Amino acid sequence: METKQHDLVIIGAGPGGYISAIRAAQLGLNVACIEMEKALGGTCLRVGCIPSKALLESSEHFHEAQNEFKNHGIGIEGLSLNLKKMMKRKDTVVRQLTTGIAGLFKKNGITHYMGKGRIDGPGKVILEGKDEATLECKNILIATGSVFAPLPGVELDGDRIGTSTEALAYPEVPEHLVVIGAGVIGLELGSVWKRLGAKVTVLEYMPNILPGMDAELVKHATKIFKKQGLNFKLGVKVTGATKDGDTCTVTMEGEESITCDRVLLAVGRRPNTEGLGLDSVGIETERPGIIPINDHFQTSVPGIYAIGDVVRGPMLAHKAEEEGVACVEGIVKGHGHINYDAIPGVVYTHPEIATVGKNEEQLKEAGIEYKAGTFPFMANGRAKAIGDTDGFVKILVDKTTDRILGAHIIGPQAGDLIAELAVGIEFKASSEDIARSSHAHPSLAEVVKEAAWAAYESPMSI
């Protein structure tokens, strides 16, 4: 078996892995990246963020054509859905991006190994699969990401009862889709199929959807989604999901079971460390499989690092990217930067939901005195013009210093609007700083400015 030498071997070519590889190459390291899937980009590019956003876009267009166009004076006859074509478009987007990563690897001189990487001692990774090799290196970076979390009783068959991977590729629009879990993934994919014509029921163990998010935001979102036709059963414990031919049955505690034709299990994800060889180096994981690291992303073994979904923190692609860059820069330059308070999270439903920093409940629990500034999209010129006025921007600031502690948005383009506030938190800005920065008129961003004024003093346009 061949032995290859590298400065850094990265296991996993998802957002965490491939960004780390590119950064390391930029800093002059001899980098290798091992990926077991044929296509690069990890869960995010292949069966996560990207395909879901493509379908959300397509399905939203369909929904608007069906329900909103007439408000604009646009009449449509014979509106039809070609699901195959919609899926093909999604596949094209994914393929374009995954080949793009391959291109970036070439451009940066990153050695790409296809296969499974198994650690076999400090500085040693065995490549398993079609090609086999022993990779010797100074440093190993684990970026193996996450896989779906199972639920006892839910019998996955990779078809009728499946995870997000299946839900991104149903061959036909379900008649009735039951979604187990009202988190980000469940809501996004539930929205897709609802728009395309399915009946969707969402089951959630907690008493509210989007557990952990700002309560006011969640209350507003729930109202909107219900209006959109999503059926919610909150505070229920799913005990099982089974299939019989094309029919599925979902059982719950204290509730009547539901029959449907598709079940989407979306109760969360857990770190992927199977077959990684962690015991060969004595790395012990913490439930549910998290690899412990220090502030510099070092594991208990010198020379072995870990980032992304496989370590603590929100399971977000951009969080993995930030960690990857910080880790690599730490290895090469001795210091890397990451501010976990400034990492936004987005739910790509319609309206979009986006948050960064702390929510009101967290501030209350920490005993921090804060002030909230809120402004509705309803009062914004651009929102009115585009006919998308549901939602608001809420900015939470420190009562004494006016420092922005958190921001929560539900409304059009929330996922983009949150960027300004994430930058603000990064720069330790006060709401007054945002309020005193010019925002174009008419734009949705003005809602952010107005919310900032509301937090600082009082809003202008209400």
Place this chain on the structure above:
Amino acid sequence: MAIELKIPSVGESITEVEVGTWLKNTGDTVAKDEAIVEIESDKATVEVFAPEAGVVGEILKKTGEVCTVGEVIGYMEASEGAPAAAAPVTPPAETETSSTPAPDAPVAMPAAERAMAEAGINANDVTGTGKEGRILKEDVANAKASPASPSASSNASSGSFRQEESVRMTPIRRKIAQHLMSAQQNAALLTTFNEVDMSAVMNIRSQYKEDYIKKYGVKLGFMSFFVRACIDALKEFPAVNAEIRDENILYKNYQDIGIAVSGKKGLVVPVLRNAERMSFAQIESTISDLGKRAQSNDLTVDELTGGSFTITNGGTFGSMLSTPIINPPQSGILGMHNIVQRPVVVDGEIVIRPIMYVALTYDHRIIDGREAVSFLVRVKDCIENPTRMMLEI
């Protein structure tokens, strides 16, 4: 058309200088030959003048920055017509709103700027804790609550009775400090004293002052007598006029007498070169001229270099007695003091005479006690009996 403002030559051996006060700033109008900036060297301060009328442009070197002779420190634009048309010159006109902060002013977030403007606080008085040291709104609030710098215009009652102010030493001051330290550390300095009855000189002065001023246009002072007396004594005791160079004693056959005067920026010592060849009147008028120009900072570097012996007069400030420090590499310095009417004994009788105490600080490495004392006695004798100088006895 941009004119370069360069560091002028300030003296033979000087290659490095410090930029002093900018008398004019970017955008100010200047007339031809008007001073724009002061340049400080170890010995003197010189000014850079506007070669043409115009407007000062970009300033490249700030006060305190060290530059070399010939270096471009700024630009100006010559203007046609009267400098009264003060159109502000355009350094790169970017999106300029309020006054551009000084290059070193810390960056402030928008809310912080508003807060500082409202409170009348300067950015330099605030400690920034934001990203890369940016000043945050809360930093301004903290600065207001507990003003850090004592020089802040604090109307707070406490703290105004114990303030301190740190002022940077000018280059000349630094050089003087260095110079004096080296004198103290290298030479074996001792001081010997004597007293001088000034009545003879004072009589001569009152007798001939009208004629003197009529003929020479300058007043007849004391200094010329002392210079002549010192020259006489230096000729008799050449070690006092000598200098240690490495392991040798350098004897000179000329007497360059330095006269210590208080200039604008500190003590300076212009030199009477070959004073032994100067007439009384020449000595007197040269001293007068040097003194005037020391006051207005107009001495050239060459005039301040050299000297084989120095005379200093603390008496002008009321000093009765002191121990002057030598001006290296010289080996001796005469200290003059104030003239006080004192009761002394002459021929067994108590009389009132105008007495000046004189001091000679000398480098004992090459001047021994007897020489030093005898030198001073000779000076005393020449002053008390000026005829001796004429007769050379």
